[in-house]
Amino acid sequence: MDVLNIQDEFSNKTLKLSEESFLELKEFVYQQSGILLSDRQKVLLETRLSGRLKTLGLENFSDYVKNLKSPEFYHKEKAFLFEAITISESSFFRDANQIRVLQEIVLPELFENAIQQQASQVRILSAGCAAGEEPYTLAMVIKEKFSSYTSRIPVHIIGVDINSTNLEKARKGVYHEYSMKNIPQEYLQKYWTRDGYHRVLNDEIREMVEFKQLNLLHLNKDSSMSRFDLILCCNVLLYLERQAKVQVVQNLYDALNLPGYLFIGQSESLHGITQAFKLYLFQRAIAYKKE
Amino acid sequence: MNLPRSIAQKLDSIDTIATLPNIATEILEIMRKETSSMREIARVIEQDPSITAKILKVANSPLWGYSGRVENIQRALVLMGLKQVSNIVIAISLYSTFAKLKPNPFFDRKKFWLHSVGTAQIARKLSKQLKVNFYGEEFVAGLLHDLGKMLLDQFWGEEFKKLIEQARAESNRILVKERQEFGCTHAEIGAYLLQKWNFPKPIVNVVHFHHTPSRANADQELIGLISLSEMLCELWGVGFDEDIKSTSLSNNWSWKLFKSRFPEQLRNFDVERFLFEMEKEMENAQLFIELVKD
Numbered sequence: 001m002d003v004l005n006i007q008d009e010f011s012n013k014t015l016k017l018s019e020e021s022f023l024e025l026k027e028f029v030y031q032q033s034g035i036l037l038s039d040r041q042k043v044l045l046e047t048r049l050s051g052r053l054k055t056l057g058l059e060n061f062s063d064y065v066k067n068l069k070s071p072e073f074y075h076k077e078k079a080f081l082f083e084a085i086t087i088s089e090s091s092f093f094r095d096a097n098q099i100r101v102l103q104e105i106v107l108p109e110l111f112e113n114a115i116q117q118q119a120s121q122v123r124i125l126s127a128g129c130a131a132g133e134e135p136y137t138l139a140m141v142i143k144e145k146f147s148s149y150t151s152r153i154p155v156h157i158i159g160v161d162i163n164s165t166n167l168e169k170a171r172k173g174v175y176h177e178y179s180m181k182n183i184p185q186e187y188l189q190k191y192w193t194r195d196g197y198h199r200v201l202n203d204e205i206r207e208m209v210e211f212k213q214l215n216l217l218h219l220n221k222d223s224s225m226s227r228f229d230l231i232l233c234c235n236v237l238l239y240l241e242r243q244a245k246v247q248v249v250q251n252l253y254d255a256l257n258l259p260g261y262l263f264i265g266q267s268e269s270l271h272g273i274t275q276a277f278k279l280y281l282f283q284r285a286i287a288y289k290k291e
Numbered sequence: 292m293n294l295p296r297s298i299a300q301k302l303d304s305i306d307t308i309a310t311l312p313n314i315a316t317e318i319l320e321i322m323r324k325e326t327s328s329m330r331e332i333a334r335v336i337e338q339d340p341s342i343t344a345k346i347l348k349v350a351n352s353p354l355w356g357y358s359g360r361v362e363n364i365q366r367a368l369v370l371m372g373l374k375q376v377s378n379i380v381i382a383i384s385l386y387s388t389f390a391k392l393k394p395n396p397f398f399d400r401k402k403f404w405l406h407s408v409g410t411a412q413i414a415r416k417l418s419k420q421l422k423v424n425f426y427g428e429e430f431v432a433g434l435l436h437d438l439g440k441m442l443l444d445q446f447w448g449e450e451f452k453k454l455i456e457q458a459r460a461e462s463n464r465i466l467v468k469e470r471q472e473f474g475c476t477h478a479e480i481g482a483y484l485l486q487k488w489n490f491p492k493p494i495v496n497v498v499h500f501h502h503t504p505s506r507a508n509a510d511q512e513l514i515g516l517i518s519l520s521e522m523l524c525e526l527w528g529v530g531f532d533e534d535i536k537s538t539s540l541s542n543n544w545s546w547k548l549f550k551s552r553f554p555e556q557l558r559n560f561d562v563e564r565f566l567f568e569m570e571k572e573m574e575n576a577q578l579f580i581e582l583v584k585d
């Protein structure tokens with residue numbers, strides 16, 4: 001064993017991602033998924049993907065990036081890659097900036113609007129809701145901060161996902177603590193009870209959300225999936241091929257009220273996918289508005 | 292610039308800001324001439340070893356990206372261009388002048404500079420992406436756009452502090468409050484001083500109109516650029532009491548101006564990506580501050 005190998009042992013066999021390969025990977029991921037990797041994620045990718053490269057029998061990242069450019073390889077690899085970028089799993093209060101903007105600006109505007117227009121309800125869709133983390137987060141925020149509105153106009157929150165296992169879990173409302181680390185203390189105390197290592201969401205929040213199994217590609221075929229004032233579709237579009245993405249975004253547009261907001265995930269972009277929306281910039285959050 | 296008399300008088304009477312740093316005055320003078328020679332500018336800059344060192348540091352840093360290639364001012368002038376270098380010199384000399392002033396405790400100086408340099412950086416990046424050359428004026432203009440705020444803080448500290456607190460309590464715009472209390476805004480105060488210092492008209496105009504770009508009848512592109520950059524800095528970088536909470540680009544005056552003037556560049560402009568990469572510009576702003584501080 002030579003000196004180099006011994007050093008490798010010490011560095012835990014982490015492969016280095018050269019600046020060049022990283023830029024190439026960043027460009028590729030952005031083109032494919034609309035997700036922009038930040039420079040900080042370089043080290044993260046090194047630690048997370050080194051093992052994966054080994055499993056694939058690849059010796060360096062440059063080969064990995066080259067392989068990704070073959071559609072068949074990419075198709076199979078996507079899940080691993082996105083898991084390494086930590087967008088695959090969901091959690092409560094995932095994007096603090098988005099929640100702040102919803103709470104301070106968008107939800108008040110939507111409630112005021114709906115009341116003024118004498119609408120029968122405010123409708124919210126969580127598209128690709130995983131195990132309910134996202135729609136329940138909204139439900140808690142609305143319960144906590146918007147009771148003066150909800151006493152005047154009902155809110156209907158719907159979560160849809162393609163994956164029925166996810167939805168089963170969502171309906172149960174039982175979670176492991178790791179998806180809950182961002183939940184503010186006051187919410188935990190008010191809306192949750194403990195059961196061993198798990199936490200159980202109270203009925204009053206669970207009852208605020210309706211779940212439905214559905215492929216977003218076919219959202220337009222379900223007439224109940226319409227007239228939403230707000231749609232969250234976070235960290236979902238990145239999995240779709242371009243054409244499917246265009247279709248889903250069109251479906252979401254059609255499912256929105258006028259005016260209505262679409263929010264997507266942090267560092268996700270719809271550039272080049274649609275021109276239908278108006279882009280709204282908030283403090284560290286973006287929204288696409290139908291108006 | 293029509294400032295209320297008492298305000299103008301006070302600004303005129305203060306020694307520390309009565310004149311610009313020598314080097315900036317001289318550079319501005321040379322730049323005003325029809326033909327300014329490289330040798331002339333190099334001579335002026337080299338007389339000030341501290342500024343010279345800072346310029347070289349900035350030029351060789353990732354900010355300007357000439358890593359290791361700029362060993363002297365002549366080289367900087369050749370590689371970067373006369374105007375660009377001159378504008379950086381002015382920016383740096385002003386930064387050092389103002390960095391010496393003592394802020395009031397409530398005025399967050401660090402944040403102020405990050406906001407100012409951040410706006411300057413964003414303006415640079417934006418002009419690069421739009422492929423519109425402002426010859427470094429965008430950097431000085433960005434750096435100075437809120438100069439008036441620092442002046443208000445320095446010389447009307449008590450009143451300014453009260454005003455900001457009131458604006459917050461009433462959730463009123465600080466700009467509106469400034470007009471009520473002082474009869475003018477920080478934009479006009481900053482522009483007044485720069486005009487007195489004989490700054491090029493475009494820079495004076497940017498400072499004057501950065502909150503009211505539609506009222507300007509000259510230098511609209513530069514004003515629009517800074518106004519937009521400041522807004523982006525407020526929303527995605529470091530804000531400084533501008534109470535901007537949201538904006539729709541398609542209703543934004545500056546954005547609309549760019550769309551009509553540079554339709555080709557704007558069509559493919561990836562706004563989202565520009566925002567996501569803004570963190571980098573804020574890091575660059577921090578780096579600039581590190582490089583030029585004494």
Ligand SMILES: C[S@@+](CC[C@H](N)C(=O)[O-])C[C@H]1O[C@@H](n2cnc3c(N)ncnc32)[C@H](O)[C@@H]1O
Binds near residue numbers: 133265
């Ligand atoms: C990474 S999770 C995002 C969960 C949540 N929105 C968040 O941001 O935390 C992606 C979810 O989208 C769902 N999904 C993917 N493609 C879908 C489709 N075509 N229709 C409906 N759901 C889909 C997946 O089942 C998964 O639960």
